[in-house]
Amino acid sequence: MIKFKNSEITPENIYKNRRNFIKKFGLTAGSIFLSQNLNFSANAAPKNEDLKLTEYRYITTYNNYYEFGTGKSDPVERSEKFKTTPWDIIIDGEVENPLKLSIEEINTMFPSEERIYKLRCVEGWSMVIPWLGFPLNKILNKVSPTSKAKFVKFVSILDPEQMIGQRFPILDWPYKEGLRIDEAMHDLTILVTGLYGKKLPNQNGSPLRLMVPWKYGFKSAKAIVNIKLVEKMPTSSWMKASPKEYGFYSNVNPTVDHPRWSQATERVIGEGIISPRIPTTMFNGYGDEVASLYAGMDLKKYF
Amino acid sequence: MTKYLKPSIFVLSLVPFLIITYKIFFNKLGPEPVKEITHFTGEWTLIFICLTLSMSPLKKLTKLSLWINFRRMLGLFVFFYATLHLLTYVGLDYRFNWQPIFDDVVKKKYVFIGFAAWILLIPLVITSSKKMVRLLKNNWKKLHRLVYVIAIFGSLHYIWLSKTIFFKPLIYLIIIIVLLALRIKIKNKDVNYG
Numbered sequence: 023m024i025k026f027k028n029s030e031i032t033p034e035n036i037y038k039n040r041r042n043f044i045k046k047f048g049l050t051a052g053s054i055f056l057s058q059n060l061n062f063s064a065n066a067a068p069k070n071e072d073l074k075l076t077e078y079r080y081i082t083t084y085n086n087y088y089e090f091g092t093g094k095s096d097p098v099e100r101s102e103k104f105k106t107t108p109w110d111i112i113i114d115g116e117v118e119n120p121l122k123l124s125i126e127e128i129n130t131m132f133p134s135e136e137r138i139y140k141l142r143c144v145e146g147w148s149m150v151i152p153w154l155g156f157p158l159n160k161i162l163n164k165v166s167p168t169s170k171a172k173f174v175k176f177v178s179i180l181d182p183e184q185m186i187g188q189r190f191p192i193l194d195w196p197y198k199e200g201l202r203i204d205e206a207m208h209d210l211t212i213l214v215t216g217l218y219g220k221k222l223p224n225q226n227g228s229p230l231r232l233m234v235p236w237k238y239g240f241k242s243a244k245a246i247v248n249i250k251l252v253e254k255m256p257t258s259s260w261m262k263a264s265p266k267e268y269g270f271y272s273n274v275n276p277t278v279d280h281p282r283w284s285q286a287t288e289r290v291i292g293e294g295i296i297s298p299r300i301p302t303t304m305f306n307g308y309g310d311e312v313a314s315l316y317a318g319m320d321l322k323k324y325f
Numbered sequence: 326m327t328k329y330l331k332p333s334i335f336v337l338s339l340v341p342f343l344i345i346t347y348k349i350f351f352n353k354l355g356p357e358p359v360k361e362i363t364h365f366t367g368e369w370t371l372i373f374i375c376l377t378l379s380m381s382p383l384k385k386l387t388k389l390s391l392w393i394n395f396r397r398m399l400g401l402f403v404f405f406y407a408t409l410h411l412l413t414y415v416g417l418d419y420r421f422n423w424q425p426i427f428d429d430v431v432k433k434k435y436v437f438i439g440f441a442a443w444i445l446l447i448p449l450v451i452t453s454s455k456k457m458v459r460l461l462k463n464n465w466k467k468l469h470r471l472v473y474v475i476a477i478f479g480s481l482h483y484i485w486l487s488k489t490i491f492f493k494p495l496i497y498l499i500i501i502i503v504l505l506a507l508r509i510k511i512k513n514k515d516v517n518y519g
Contacts, residue, residue: 080356092491094356145488147357192489263489282435282485286425289418295349295358298420 073140076149078218080292085225086143087244088192089178089185096187097225104184106229106245115175115250118166125229131164132156134215137233142274142306144238147289153233154216159207161249167203171251174206175199176232176243193259199243200256200270201234204315210235210308213246236305236312238272269325273316274306278325327391334395338402341369342409359418366410371483371497373403374476378504385507397453400472404446411443435485442478445471473508476501 087097090104111128114120123131134154142148162174180196182188188195205211214231215222222228227244234241240260260268267281276286287299305312316324345365348354354361380396383389419426429436449469451457458465480498487494 084356147360192491279432283433284425284429289357289359291356294352295354295362295417299418 073138073150075138075152076290076292081149081151081217082223082225084149084291086145086239087187087225087227089187089195089197089245090225091187092192098223100186101224104224104228106224109229109247111230111247111249113161113165113249113251115252116168116171117251118168119164121165128161128213128230129215132160132213136219137212139210139233139235140306141233141235141239141242142288142302144240144268144272144280144285146283146285146287147291148300148306149291152218153212153214154219154222155212155214155233157209158211158213158232159209161213162206162251165251167251170253172203173252173255174201174203175248175250175252175256176201176246177248177250178243179245179247194262195259196247197243197259198256199232199241199258201241202255202315203251205234205312208312208315210311214242236273236308238274240268241272271316271321271324273321273325274302275304275321275325276302277304278322330391331394331398335398338373338399341365341406359413363410363413363418366406366413367483370403370406370410371479373399373406374472374479375497375500375504377403377472378476378501382504382507401450401453403475404450407443407446411440435482438478438485439482442475442482445475445478449475473505476505 083098084094085097086094087101090097090100107125109125110122111125112120112122134156137153137155138150139153140148140150158174176199178197178199179185180188182195201211212233214227214233215229217223217226222231227242227246230246231244232242232246241258255270258268258270260272261270274285279285285302288302289299290297303309345362349358349362377396377399380392380399383392415421415426430440431437449471452461452465452468461468477498480494480501483494483497
């Protein structure tokens with residue numbers, strides 16, 4: 023069991039009564055970026071105080087993790103015995119000091135803090151998850167990226183012995199994802215080690231996953247073994263599977279539909295049969311913080 | 326014995342409906358209930374399409390004509406589950422909010438083809454009675470070949486809404502193609518089947 027310095031193990035029932043905390047956190051997260059000049063501020067609505075946490079049981083039983091199968095309950099049913107120790111993560115590529123760190127070293131070097139983020143899946147549903155993690159920029163700064171480092175490529179583990187889904191060519195295994203360097207360095211981009219005050223469950227991408235809250239969920243690669251700084255834009259597994267449908271950026275954007283389905287609205291997980299769809303917001307509600315990264319870009323073209 | 330067969334199949338055909346009703350009232354639908362109902366009713370529509378299309382080949386294979394007695398009823402269950410599926414989408418998911426529904430039908434090929442399949446079912450339901458069979462004579466057979474189009478549309482509807490190429494949606498397409506191919510063979514032997 024990994025020890026967390028910044029956050030103690032918190033039972034879910036305590037979480038449920040922590041609306042006050044959420045409110046405070048929302049204000050903190052928002053105020054960090056108040057000084058930035060923003061172009062899309064009218065679109066942004068990260069009302070964190072309105073976010074109601076999704077129940078732990080839903081976050082940990084409703085997963086897209088095709089390495090363990092394409093069904094939503096496959097990951098929880100098939101990942102129980104997945105081995106996350108020993109686990110090394112290599113950070114290399116266009117850097118001055120490439121590093122190989124064990125997951126234990128990462129947990130010691132980079133204390134996790136709590137981040138409540140909304141997760142919007144490209145399929146049209148969303149959850150609100152109290153992650154434990156640390157900004158990716160902390161680890162990137164440790165390796166000193168060179169001037170050639172324009173993009174960051176994330177490679178997940180390849181282990182068809184343990185991951186039944188990888189025995190089928192559903193995607194180009196191992197799972198690959200990528201970010202532009204400024205997206206990767208952004209303070210909202212975190213590497214996740216836990217959720218709900220606990221160690222990250224296997225089905226959620228243990229021992230280390232990415233979380234980029236203003237992008238569709240599939241951008242946030244799970245079970246990462248390699249973070250490579252590169253000069254050219256990497257091709258993600260989803261881009262390779264269907265380039266017209268899954269772009270490199272994949273920012274949450276209600277005005278740019280998936281070619282086959284609408285992205286204007288989303289269903290909130292765990293809200294029951296009565297609750298209606300809610301409108302999807304630009305950059306998943308994080309526009310105040312991230313819209314400036316895309317100033318002048320045609321987001322219909324760079325979807 | 327055979328006289329109980331048809332009522333039994335009727336009751337069995339209602340089982341999926343009873344299961345989903347139970348799940349709704351006892352809150353057993355999981356994290357995304359509306360999607361669960363949509364997928365459940367959609368999949369059972371496809372299953373009933375496959376069952377309906379199996380009757381003629383079964384008659385041929387088993388040399389028993391009783392299969393044809395169930396065809397109409399199974400066909401009507403296709404419409405029953407397809408309508409539940411459509412109502413879930415229109416009512417439960419989109420709250421009769423017509424603008425986004427209209428946009429989906431016009432712009433999204435999987436919605437368009439699914440909706441088209443449902444529309445095409447309507448003339449088949451209207452002309453399903455014995456009286457209509459007599460009235461329409463040879464035209465009845467021609468009209469009811471629409472079910473082949475509906476079956477293909479239904480399986481494409483499933484394939485196109487999947488995120489990547491999945492096994493299950495393809496299985497339905499393959500089953501439907503096989504069931505249709507069996508008919509071509511039957512035709513070549515100059516045996517008369519609907």
